[in-house]
Amino acid sequence: MGSKTSCIPGFRDLDIASRRRLLATFCAIDEGELDEVLGGAALDVAAADRMVENAIGALALPFGVALNLQVNGADYLVPMAIEEPSVIAAVSHGSKRARAGGGFRASADEPLMIAQIEAHEVHDPVAASRRIREAEGELVELANAAIPGVRARGGGARRVDVRDLGEGFVVADVLVHVCDIMGANVLNTVAEALGPRIGELAGGALGLRILSNYCERRLVHVTTRIPVESFGCARTSGRDAALGVASASRFAELDPHRAVTHNKGIMNGVDAVALATGNDFRAVEAAAHAYAARTGQYRPLATWQLADGGETLAGTLSMPMSLGTVGGALRVHRGAQIALRLLNVRSAAELAMVAAAIGLASNLAALRALSTEGIQRGHMTLHRRALATPLESGDVPMPSE
Template identity: 50%
Template sequence: MPTNSRIPGLRDHTPQERLALVAEAAGLEQDALAALQPAGGLSLAQADHMIENVVGTISIPVGIATNFTIDGVDRLIPMASEEPSVVAAASNAARMARVHGGFRTSHSGDIMIAQIQVLDAVDPEATRLRLLEARDELLALANEQDPVLVRFGGGAQDVSVRVLPTDRGTQVIVHLHVDVRDAMGANAVNTMAEALAPRVAEIAGARTLLRILTNKAERRLARARAVFDAELLGGAQVVDDIVAASAFATADPYRAATHNKGIMNGITAVVLATGNDTRAVESGCHSHAVRDGRYSALSSFEKDADGNLVGTLEVPLAVGLVGGATRAHPTAQAAVRLLGVQTARELAAAIAAVGLAQNLAACRALAAEGIQRGHMTLHARTIAASAGATVEEIGAVAARIVAERRIRVEDAQEVLAELRAVGDRA
């Protein structure tokens, strides 16, 4: 059955009950999501095959963001994060967009770029043209390295060449444009660049040095937009204030850094949950934020003719469903299955939508009530646990420190001691 991303009251259940409800809403057997449970996740033996010198694993909470409709399809979104309020905020923002059709997305394509650095070219401009004249030969050589990718409709598509002045002399930089389809693509493009380097050096009459992909994935952009209901946001003044806050982030790099961090709270959580490369995605997004020569906001908010808030986001997302930890990590496999995406583009669409939702939630909190109120209320449970409260005590301690607005570990320890003293007397 189709996924229903509306699960009212999900937070009121235990983790095991939530898992059952989520599986039912996604039309899956509960066993299909068993890897999301600690006992069914990554084993030490599996981890030992993923990286070197393995001694253990680390667990990160995985929450499910609800209410998302993306391109007309309901999706439950797995998010891996240690930060309180992130999952709740994304779910709430998605609810405000849902009444206007949810999120609409588009994608620029699946092109990744490999760079080959050429040093000591005697005639850089002529070298550039010689390399472009050899375009078809270079593409054919690149595609010989990955016939499977070519068979699936991908492979090397184009060659471009830049003459780059540097403080160590003029360099010639070859860009190989590769359609990587449903893979993240690093291994494919790096293999092709390595194979091309000797022929590039021969044509250039020079030597090559670096030959590796760039994480500035400007040919792999994901875009998301949504209309957030003015009434649900809190009224016309909140809409105007979010627009003003958005303008601040666009104009000021100091504000943009934190504005974009809010976006990445959502993006990184989904990228991590699905076993993709968080560092590559973060690098690409932040490089895109400075594409015009000044660090700026990745998103924008405007008011439409009906007074509602329109949010838009464009980010490079080099993510895949083929290879890497996405295939090797059982929890990532379960997360992808829950998400229900079939292609890398669908995955990127979901990630972009969550990034926009997360950003809207942060901007609304700042404009309407200040970031600390909601965030610290949810953070209180973590504070209570840090103070030594048991599972049975956490709720009472958290409620008390929130009510008294004393949300620090030492305050939680004091409250915990008081509650235990009362319990002992009883």
Template identity: 35%
Template sequence: MKNPKIVSGFSKKSKRGKLRWLVENFFKHPEEVARELKSFWYGDPQKQKIFDEFSENTITNFYMPYGVLPNLKINDEVYCVPMVIEESSVVAAASAAAKFWLNRGGFKTEVLTTKKVGQVHFDWKGKRKTLEALMPKIKQLIHTETSHITANMRKRGGGILDIELLDMSDLEPNYFQLQMTFETCDSMGANFINSVLEESARSLKQFIGSQEQLPAEERELTIIMAILSNYTPECLVRASVECPIEELGNFCDGDMPAEEFARKFEKALNIARIDTYRATTHNKGIFNGIDAVVIATGNDFRAVEACGHAYAARDGKYRSLSFAECKDGIFKFWLDIPLAVGTVGGLTALHPMAKRSLEMLGQPSAEELMQIIAATGLAQNFAAVRSLVTTGIQKGHMKMHLMNILNHLEATEKEVKEALVYFADKLVSFSSVREFIQLLRSTPEGMPLPLPIMIERKKS
């Protein structure tokens, strides 16, 4: 008997056909689900068509909150930064950090390098010195054979920067690679780099095959793959802040002296440098800020994350991406991170909200966007560590999460108002909010509210 959950020719079905098959086979209430999924379609059919063509087998859109981080001062320029993220308190925390540093010099950033990497991996049974002798001709050939691909990029000041032969046959039999570095200017450059690499691979194979002076087996070169690397340690940006330690007292919560806050903050960063368990969560907090801007600007957050985590483990141990130092009465906090992003091409030119994001940022170059993203990551990290070493992370996080809990409990407008008053100075948890809502609902209409609620109402 045919299994209805197995489908043939799914990609050839119309969008409505795909949707119909899906809801009829995987949902208990197909008509209700179909209406719900259609409700997320873009109102303008032409714009929806753009979304549909970003990927394959699309049936609807998945919405994410689009917020903004105001007052982010970077190199004396103030930005309003778009952030796409669903996690409660991230935008609020980054905003608080941005406001704190606004009158303390703001964030200082600089792009250290912008090189990107691609590789041609191949099998070859000859000796390294033979290939090394041929490398000048191979390099010239690659530049010539890829010139039709690199022409426009070269006009903008980019293109192939270097080509290096790597012998890795001691790790894998007969394994060599050409490691190529690129400058892609304002483009992230993935398609450009991969096109150059594939053309280079074809040229390399043909060239070696034509070298009649080589033994027959050495004229056989097998291309394994040609692909860019998302590890770009030489596409690096630095963001930093600093101020006198005594000025930290305005941001350390409660009665904690500024000196104690600075000492605990520095210690927390040192812990994240030596303990992988802590470093992982620490860096995740950095990427809360980074990913949100990367997504909002139509860039590849998966590539950025993969590169950042690899960079965090570059010395063989996974460590914090940020650093802190208290010296001579000055608090310094900084972040070095590789960021390969673009402001032209790809989704940056097609996604309507990505275009608006770049417009909001003043149509930045790729280097400027790198700096904006890094500063946002540092702002988010500063706010997170500040919470950890003072009040704890849950106080602020759960306050922001309160509305999510109330929505989950389907609270009415009146119940929401009561809850916001009651939990204004209390620890928020799912169970405590649920008990509060149940208490409200169990109070008959017209009857006095329970005493604890009346007390909180009077306070407000």
């Protein structure tokens, strides 16, 4: 976005046409194109019929923009697709709070994903594992021959790991650098290409050949440091609010029941970005929760604590993230294409860093609300607006979420 800022005072008070006009100016996108795509033509029936089986139409979700996000010194207007009231407002608020400390800092690991080839009824797993390891060079070459397009872009198979799972099961995990794609189709191609040779080397029955969505080597890391003095409001001092967030974070570390809801708040933000940009949010969810349980106890993906003698609220988040900026639904979904143009990211790694920062901002806003005024005050105000007509008529009881 260059020198432009993602802080846009009064954005929420504008009508939809005015918001689009402002975004068109900020993001150098033709206003007419925004009107056409976001006015209901993001996915026409013909495109839907090509994307899925037995299509009968397309289901719309609200498509909004989160403000105030700053990651690694760059500003972003972040497209989000979500049905739940208050999430975009919360993310924008959390991002604004983080700006007081310089926004978010983020990094992303290499986009390494796993293609799995499983063999069972293996009578000598130790020998089978040895043979597969000794053939690693051959297997890497065979894998790369199956994905020339990825190789041409600098990606491809890197190595082969072997694990004895017991009960006669042996699995070969092929690590593949997938560049800027999510990688599912490439990984499945690799798994199918290596299947017969792995089965031969294992000396057992060839089983499943498919990717793993647990991309534990494709992590994204986000941190933020917020001065406590800037964290207060008219009702709560900055120190009390920061102490409340740190205490709520510790609660999530100690109790899996709380950690699940803690992480759900993170995924409110992450999933909405993934969905808006045409990515597989179910894969992101599955990997995130597997990572949260990697120690044997389900734990929070993000934690908060006081630092610098109590003067700073420090937050950190690490999680696996398999997002792409090319391929998949992006080939045909005009809404997802527009979302990436609004976001203006240059790589899948940058998209992952933005999505994870949105998750941490969502978590910050939720914990601050929970530990000060309670989650319902802001959330239910927006929920009432979403259901304004039935609530005003008295026909619908107030939800108790």
